[in-house]
Amino acid sequence: MHEFELINNYLKKLTKNLPSSLNLNDDVFFDKKKNLVISVDTYVEKNHFNDFRNPHLVIKKIIRSSISDLVCKGVLPKYYFISASGNQKNFSHNNLKKISSSLKQEQNKFKIFLSGGDSVFSNKLSFTITTIGFSDRIIKRNSSKINDDIYVTGNIGDSYIGLLCLKKKIKLNSINTKYFLNKYYKPDIQIKITSKIKNIANSSIDISDGLISDLEKMINNQKLSYKIFLKNIPVSNKLSNLINKDKLQKINCISRGDDYQILFTANKSKKRIIKNLSKSLRVKITKIGSIQKNDLKSSIVDENNALINLKYKGYYHKF
Numbered sequence: 001m002h003e004f005e006l007i008n009n010y011l012k013k014l015t016k017n018l019p020s021s022l023n024l025n026d027d028v029f030f031d032k033k034k035n036l037v038i039s040v041d042t043y044v045e046k047n048h049f050n051d052f053r054n055p056h057l058v059i060k061k062i063i064r065s066s067i068s069d070l071v072c073k074g075v076l077p078k079y080y081f082i083s084a085s086g087n088q089k090n091f092s093h094n095n096l097k098k099i100s101s102s103l104k105q106e107q108n109k110f111k112i113f114l115s116g117g118d119s120v121f122s123n124k125l126s127f128t129i130t131t132i133g134f135s136d137r138i139i140k141r142n143s144s145k146i147n148d149d150i151y152v153t154g155n156i157g158d159s160y161i162g163l164l165c166l167k168k169k170i171k172l173n174s175i176n177t178k179y180f181l182n183k184y185y186k187p188d189i190q191i192k193i194t195s196k197i198k199n200i201a202n203s204s205i206d207i208s209d210g211l212i213s214d215l216e217k218m219i220n221n222q223k224l225s226y227k228i229f230l231k232n233i234p235v236s237n238k239l240s241n242l243i244n245k246d247k248l249q250k251i252n253c254i255s256r257g258d259d260y261q262i263l264f265t266a267n268k269s270k271k272r273i274i275k276n277l278s279k280s281l282r283v284k285i286t287k288i289g290s291i292q293k294n295d296l297k298s299s300i301v302d303e304n305n306a307l308i309n310l311k312y313k314g315y316y317h318k319f
Contacts, residue, residue, distance in 0.1 A: 004220070025221060026141045027069040027205065037133045039069035045125040050166045052090055052125055056098035057185035059127075063106045064189050065208060066129035068260040071189055072206040073140075074198035075133040079115040082129055085122035110191060139197060139204040139264065142221045148202055148265035148291040150226060151274065153190045154284050155236040156211055158183035160256035172242075179238055187260040192281045197264065200274055204264035210255035212300070212313040214263055219291070225298040228289035230254075230308060251300070255313055265291055 007024045015021040020031040029038040043049060043065075049058045067077040082103075084091070107113060115132075162184025164170040165177050172180070197204065205218045211233070215226055233254050235243070243250050266274060271287075278285040292298075300308045 022140065023221075028073055028075075028138065030073075030138050032136060035134045035136050037070055037073065037075045037135055037138060039066065039131045040128065041066045041069065041131075042126060042128045050163065052095075054185070055090075055095045056102040059099050059102045060106060061185050061187065062127050062129060063103070063110075063112075064187050065206075065258075065260050066131050067110060067112065068187070068189050068206040068208070068262075070131055070133045071191060071194050072197075072204045072262045072264070073135075073138040074194060074201070074204070075135045075138060076191075076194050077110060077112050077131050077133045079113050079132040080129055081116045081132075082114065082127060083118040083120075084125075084127050085120045086125040087121060087123055090125050091119075110189070137198055139201045141203055141205050141218055144203040144219050144222060144224055144265040144291045145267065146224065146291055146293055147268060149268055149271065149287050150215070150228065150263070150265050150289040150291060151285055151287050152207070152211070152234065152261055152263050153193065153286075154188050154259070154261040155234050155239070156207070156259050156261065157235050157239050157250075157253035157256070159187060159258035159260075160253055161239060161242065163256070163258070176238060176242075183236075184258065187258065189260060190262055190283055193262065193277070193283050193285075196277055196281070197262065200266050200270045200277065201264040202266055204262055207259040207261050207263050208257055210257040210313060211259070211263065212255045212310060213257075216298070216313070218263065218265070223294040225292045225294055225296050226289055227292055227296070227298070228300045230300055231303050232286060232288045234284060234286040234288075251308055251310060252312070255310065 012024050015024060020029055022030060027039055043062050045052060049061060052058055066080065070077045103114065158180055161170065162180035165172060165180050203218055205214050207214050219226065230251060235250065239253065242248055274285055300310055302308055
């Protein structure tokens with residue numbers, strides 16, 4: 001069963017059409033009257049992180065990916081709660097020291113505060129993070145407009161190469177390996193753009209499951225389609241070098257997920273504002289395509305405007 005089938009067939013009716021639930025079709029709960037924004041995410045070993053040999057890095061990845069749900073909505077995270085299941089091996093004295101140290105570093109970096117949680121014994125390691133912020137307005141997921149430009153912050157694909165390094169499916173020199181592992185464990189959360197994005201974006205989502213799959217989620221309840229230009233999708237110099245040298249296909253690197261960049265749409269009239277914002281904040285923001293009418297089929301095109309058949313669009317949650 002697909003995630004959206006589960007939500008639509010079994011869970012949505014339980015919200016009693018409460019506006020704050022956003023029809024369970026967004027990444028947050030938003031109570032406008034109380035200025036309250038909440039997100040909840042669960043991470044399971046082997047599904048969301050490869051192993052727990054580096055607990056200090058895994059916890060950084062988990063915290064950053066959790067707060068990105070609020071950041072992409074234009075909301076600064078303030079408090080977080082952490083619940084964990086695991087055993088004595090997972091939560092040894094040494095591991096707990098590393099986890100605590102990393103959490104302190106993340107709190108200082110993003111100005112967030114641990115405010116509660118829970119723990120339970122289990123031989124299956126998992127973490128659930130609840131993140132809370134405050135705002136009287138958010139950028140919703142399903143509010144794109146026809147002819148909107150599509151933008152993405154930062155670079156796409158580095159985290160995927162880091163995962164390949166962890167799984168020993170690609171062999172790189174030590175400098176490149178360190179770079180891509182850092183991008184996997186410590187994604188660049190664009191916290192500097194948080195307070196500004198509400199003034200430019202019509203819709204937004206963070207790229208967790210993959211560029212294309214998350215783009216399709218962003219318009220899933222709208223009669224819209226998209227056109228993406230592969231050449232415009234931003235990748236780092238290191239990934240670009242790998243693509244050219246090792247003959248990796250760019251199309252296979254850009255929709256594997258775990259980027260945690262912001263994917264958003266904006267009216268064409270915002271183009272100059274976005275360009276100036278990118279320059280002033282020193283945050284890379286790239287236009288990669290546009291939103292179209294639904295009668296035009298969604299597409300990804302190459303340099304010659306030829307259609308690309310993408311076999312893997314990203315991760316989809318199935319039960």
